[in-house]
Amino acid sequence: WRVDCIVGARPNFVKIAPILRALKAGGFSARLIHTGQHYDRAMSEVFFNELQIPEPDIDLGVGSGSGIAQTAQIMIGLEPVLLAERPDMLLVVGDVNSTLAAGLVAAKLLIPLCHVEAGLRSGDWTMPEEVNRFVTDGLSDLLLTTEREAEETLLREGIPRDRIHFVGNVMIDSLLASLVRAPSAEATLAAHDGALAFRAEAMSRGFGLVTLHRPSNVDDPARLSELLETLAEISARLPLVFAVHPRTRARIAENGLARLLENRLILTTPPLPYLQVISLMKSARLVITDSGGVQEETTALGVPCLTARASTERPITITQGTNTLVGLSTVALKNAVMDVLENGGKRGRTPELWDGRAAERVSARIGDYLTDRAKSK
Ligand code: UD1
The missing domain is CATH 3.40.50.2000 (Glycogen Phosphorylase B;)
Structure with missing residues (x-):
């Protein structure tokens, strides 16, 4: 199976690094598509190097602009790429404009969509990310969450339970894997x-x-x-x-x-x-x-x-x-x-499944989803 993975902005790079490794270990072929939302060396290239992310297979090069222009340009750039070589699944992470734009293209092209970090809500509609989160989740076929409360949120919004899986936090996978090198x-x-x-x-x-x-x-x-x-x-x-x-x-x-x-x-x-x-x-x-x-x-x-x-x-x-x-x-x-x-400040504890192995669960849930889908066809 081929999974196309979308990244655009700095936090996406941190999340995608362990996912790409886990997909590879799980026997998937993964194509990495960079939208170009973040393009400065310090915002993009440095992260690819440090997190040992392979060069993107495709760079849409959209650059800066209003959130609306950015979203529209990513959609226009991505459509022919996905049409030329249709993946079995499109994977998006987080809540940036690239996440939403790619999610919309997948939904329109009827390509199954996986959202990693689903179900987070601030309740503040003035945040551009809140719109991105809500719409991306509504479009997704497989919604993978970082905390249990996110599932309750998604159920309240009418997302079917069987689409939602609690996998933990891939950003923490990167953190734990990188601390020794810091x-x-x-x-x-x-x-x-x-x-x-x-x-x-x-x-x-x-x-x-x-x-x-x-x-x-x-x-x-x-x-x-x-x-x-x-x-x-x-x-x-x-x-x-x-x-x-x-x-x-x-x-x-x-x-x-x-x-x-x-x-x-x-x-x-x-x-x-x-x-x-x-x-x-x-x-x-x-x-x-x-x-x-x-x-x-x-x-x-x-x-x-x-x-x-x-x-x-x-x-x-x-x-x-x-x-x-x-x-x-x-x-x-x-x-x-x-x-x-x-x-001394607040003391806390590490949340459930923030254990450095979330990306393995992402890969496993994608495998389950695609297996079930193939069977039901
Ligand atoms: C974006 C995300 C935000 C995330 C942040 C992390 C959205 C809506 N927002 O915000 O959720 O927390 O990334 O960094 O997607 N710029 C550069 N070089 C770059 C990138 C940006 O100079 O490589 C400047 C440009 O002037 C650009 C501005 O930063 O217009 C904003 O960039 P943009 O990607 O639109 O949003 P961020 O504020 O970075």
Whole structure:
């Protein structure tokens, strides 16, 4: 059987790496299709190298644009590719625009669709990802979930039970497989220009890691400048490494906010390679983020995570993990940081099936699905 796997944006690469390995081990032939949503070396190529992902068989090269243009261009690019060589199944991961666009093409071409990371909901329709999640799940034939609550959500939405399987978290497969290769935090900091004074502070006092890229946090200049001012205040108590996403960097430059980060206790870096991110994450005293995946990775590592968002689609990181949903108040964010520094922060446990073997279960469920389908034909 042939399974075509779609990737487009940074978090997809982390999820697809173990899946490709498991599909190969399971005897499938897998074709990798990159939509080109993320194209910078630091956002794409570096991840392919570090995670030992084979070169994509096809690159649609769509690049940046509004979410609508991106989705439309991926659909136009993908249709002839799938028509020329029809796969037995199309596999999509996560909730980015590439996930939705490819899912729509599969559904229109009547190609069975598998969604890995199904059933997560933030309940916030202003997030582009929420639309992507809901629609992709509605189109999918095989829905593989990371947490049990996701199944309840999907059943409530009318998805038949026999399409849903709890397999665990493939992002954690990558994390556990990569930790042994990650450099020390000190070595990671040493790799960055101008980090000498910062490194000394960070090594003696500990440090926090920051990632922010959601439109809701960075596209509104007032919100962004308030957040950056808050980071400057926090850095007086805890030195911060701020890995700046291209979207965030562009908004900071457009709005003349770079001066708010000119501070010897804040080290700003470009988007970091995967092994450097996990090396800093595992040694950080806390992480401040608006990312989805980082909420999960910190839970698996047992590091306190403060999520600067109004909602999360990953409730298990709150109920079982180390994540705290801080909301949009910067006062609440500062208080949460102080609480971690003074009281050590939330302790959690590793959620069920976040055991490093989720991709094997993905491959097994795909095998079951295609076997049943062949029998019923
Ligand atoms: C996308 C995903 C988001 C995910 C994030 C991880 C959607 C709706 N959003 O957001 O869920 O958390 O990726 O990084 O799919 N840019 C570059 N170089 C790149 C990629 C992007 O400069 O390689 C800049 C461009 O200016 C682009 C902007 O970043 O317009 C936004 O990129 P886009 O892919 O639209 O969304 P992200 O914000 O990266």
